[in-house]
């Protein structure tokens with residue numbers, strides 16, 4: 001089968017389409033014909049770290065497996081799988097290397113997938129799992145509930161566009177922080193207020209909030225302390241060393257990080273939100289499989305307006321159960 005592999009060494013590595021042996025499902029796995037996958041910043045961050053380490057130490061090729069999110073059709077099921085059958089349209093995520101979704105086929109634990117929500121095509125479904133589960137689980141960690149005043153920093157990106165919609169679906173009053181060019185997009189997602197971070201310090205004259213959800217990972221509990229209510233939560237996606245250290249060294253139970261968990265029941269919650277019209281995928285761009293490197297470059301720019309999707313398999317028939 002065709003799969004994304006690395007070509008070149010260390011920091012000069014490029015992602016290219018190569019040949020790989022098809023994976024075999026274990027007893028709890030399904031084997032999926034992947035139709036679409038999506039890019040998450042974690043992919044290129046880990047790849048970059050591996051490249052830096054590999055250059056001086058190992059001087060060898062990087063691990064050839066990539067991609068966590070997928071949407072596609074079930075081709076085969078393991079002996080213990082009862083909830084999915086061949087031909088089902090599924091979507092999900094798994095961060096273990098054995099699930100490499102940038103390949104024509106991938107194996108994934110049945111606990112990490114759900115049936116695709118009605119009305120979405122494969123690209124739309126593949127854009128959701130990792131980012132939407134991060135948004136849902138982060139909002140829950142921050143005790144988001146009806147009436148909560150929630151600030152979402154990074155409201156125009158992959159996680160942020162979904163966090164705004166999910167927070168609204170949970171009944172929160174939502175303020176989004178984004179640049180001026182994304183103001184109308186974030187308003188259209190349902191945000192009650194939008195702050196342009198390029199026009200000055202977003203903390204000035206804002207708050208106090210019950211929850212500050214930082215999906216840029218640029219902020220810390222300390223930098224947002226002044227805009228939190230006394231019992232307010234600060235939750236970070238912890239996408240860099242500084243934010244991880246700030247969260248890990250905090251003694252407060254209200255200063256937390258979210259580490260996304262691939263849970264079918266949470267995917268099913270997303271399905272309900274999608275099918276009720278409360279949540280829609282926001283796609284920045286779609287790239288052909290052969291242009292995976294370009295898709296990663298787009299993510300690395302830090303300017304994505306929603307999710308970046310890679311079309312892996314034949315999607316001519318469309319996946320959506322419309």
Ligand SMILES: NC(=O)c1ccc[n+]([C@@H]2O[C@H](COP(=O)([O-])OP(=O)(O)OC[C@H]3O[C@@H](n4cnc5c(N)ncnc54)[C@H](OP(=O)(O)O)[C@@H]3O)[C@@H](O)[C@H]2O)c1
Pocket residue numbers: 040041042130131134153154155156157158159160177178179180181182197215216217218237238239240258259260299302303304305306
């Ligand atoms: N812990 C976990 O399980 C987990 C899961 C998912 C993601 N993450 C991490 O969460 C972070 C966000 O992920 P993502 O997929 O949403 O990234 P993304 O899609 O690449 O985010 C891009 C967006 O960030 C906005 N942005 C950049 N600087 C900003 C700033 N100073 N203030 C407000 N918005 C800003 C950009 O808008 P402009 O162009 O207008 O600036 C752009 O729309 C990453 O660090 C990722 O690694 C962690």
